[in-house]
Structures are given as C-alpha cells and as structure tokens.
Amino acid sequence: MTSYRTAAVGALLGALPCLLTALAAQPAQAHGAPTDPVSRTFACSPEGGGAARSAACRAARAAGGPEAADWDNLRIAGVAGKDRERVPDGKLCSGGLEAYRGLDLARADWPSTRLSAGADLTLTYRSTIPHTGTFELYLTREGYDPARPLKWSDLEAKPFATAKDPALIDDAYRIKATLPAGRTGRQLLYTIWRNTSTPDTYYSCSDVVLGSKARSSEAPSPEAPSSKAAAPPSQDAAAASRAASATSATSATSATSEEDDGGSTPMLLAGGTSVLVLGAGSSARRARAGTPSSAGCRRWAGRRGRSPAGPCGVRRSR
Secondary structure, eight states: OHHHHHHHHHHHHHHHHHHHHHHHHSOOSOOEEEEETBBHHHHTSTTSGGGGGSHHHHHHHHHHOGGGGOTTOOEEESOTTOHHHHSOTTOTTTTTOGGGGGGGOOOSOSOEEEEETTSEEEEEEEESSOOOEEEEEEEBOTTOOTTSOOOGGGBOSSOSEEEESOOOBTTEEEEEEEOOSSOOEEEEEEEEEEESSSSEEEEEEEEEEEEOOOOSOOOOOTTSOOSSOOOOHHHHHHHHHHHHHHHHHHHHHHTTOTTOOOOEEEEEOTTSOEEEEEOSOOHHHHHHHTOOOHHHHHHHHHHHTSOOOGGGSOOOOO
C-alpha cells in the first residue's frame, strides 16, 4: 500500500510541471467590451438594463445560448492580426464563436447610441482585468444595410482611430477619437482590441445612429426671424403720430420759452415699439393738460419758498 501511494505521489509530482505549463498557456479569463457606445454584448447581458429586454437581445439570447451572458469574454486566442482570415464574413460580431452567434443576427432594431457624424467621440471600454494592447475603431461605409449580415467589406479598410496602452481608470479605458463625416442613419462601430499581455483579440459591435454635426454658429438666413419681434403696424403708426405731434408742439414753444430745455426723446424698446419720454419744459403741453405755465410755476415757488413741485413738476416713470 505504501509503495502504491509513493508511486501515485511521484506521478502527480512528475505531471505538475506539465500541468502548470498548460494553465499558463490558457488565455486569461474575462476582460471587457464597449459600454458607450453600447456594444451588443453588453446591451444584451444581465447588466444591460432595459436594452437587455429589447426584441433584438431576446432573439440573440435565444440563438446564442447561455454563454452569451459573458459579455466581457468575447475573445479569440492566437489571431496575430489575421482577423479577416480567422473571422468569416457574417460573423464579425460573434468573432465566429458559436456561443455568441446570436450577436450576428442581421436586424435594424439593435439597441443603439445616437452620435453626430464628424463630431468628437469618447469610447468607453469597460474592463474587468487590465491589459496592455492596441484598440482599433472602424466604422461601416456609407450604404451599410443593417438588415444584411455584416461583412469585412462593409468596414473601412483602415481604422479611423487607434489607441495603444490607454490607462485603465475607474474600471474602463476611454479612447478619444473623431467620427468620420459624411455618414448618416444607422451605422456600426466595430472595435478590435489586440492584447499584447495575452494572446487574445477581442471583437465588439456597437450600433449607432448618426446625425449631422451641429454647427456652433450660423449666419441667419434672410427668412429667419429676428431675435426681436417687430411691432404691429398699428403700434408703429401710433408711435409715429405721437412723435409728429410732440415735434410740432416742441417747435411751437421753443421760440417763446427759454426755460424749456426738456424736449421729447424717442426711444426704441424691446419689441421694436417707439415711445416718447417727455421732458419737463413744454408750456404748450402743460397748458393743454390744465397745468400752470412756466411763469406761474415760478411765482408759486417764490411764494412757497421752495422749488417747483406738485402741479408744476413732471413725474417721470422709473
């Protein structure tokens, strides 16, 4: 019995180096995927929230099997940059892995992110384990049809952005880029992460809807309304009539009343309405309104020993 146990222990010890070598050669477990713009893997995972309950995600889970819940584990070992040889057309979103085949479903209702063509983009790639490597971002060409299986020819030949060894901050890599211009409607952003600290390459599909980039400033068109509303014709006519009357009254009294130094001043208010601010000196206007003349005001003030006030003063609106 003792010899048997000794032989068993010896065999186990002899196999240990081989076992350790095999374990070291295995790719690392679970790493990450884009969360913004949201990738199909993350949207359809248990962490996808409302997106996980979408019709597209329900169909993907039905077709892809339970392993598709491992949103951060879509990877292939030993690709060595030969993506188009290892991943066949029509299976770009699954990386050709059977466990994720539901992600290749050709349909136009995948959970998507709205972006602006030609605008700046910060792609957030959530990661559960930090690694070194290079990210490559591709965008589908104009004319891409989401109702057809995604092919390599649907992507531009070169990535529109790359990032080597970005820092992992708050459990995510953040890649800054500028989206290509000249694309509209539903497109697909394809992300490849080539690890250098492991033999793995990761593939992700993020559905996006592109609109035109908002311009920061534009010259107003001839038809564009002014920021100030124009006054109605009736108000303009009334204002002009008041201005004309005030001008006539001022002209009639300026020659006989040297003390009258407050004429009528037209002012433009918001909305384009003209009004008059009346001065304190028109004796003709005071006479029409039943107020004392300038001479009467002086006599009244002399008797009272104070400056004109009361009926001789002009109240100004503040």
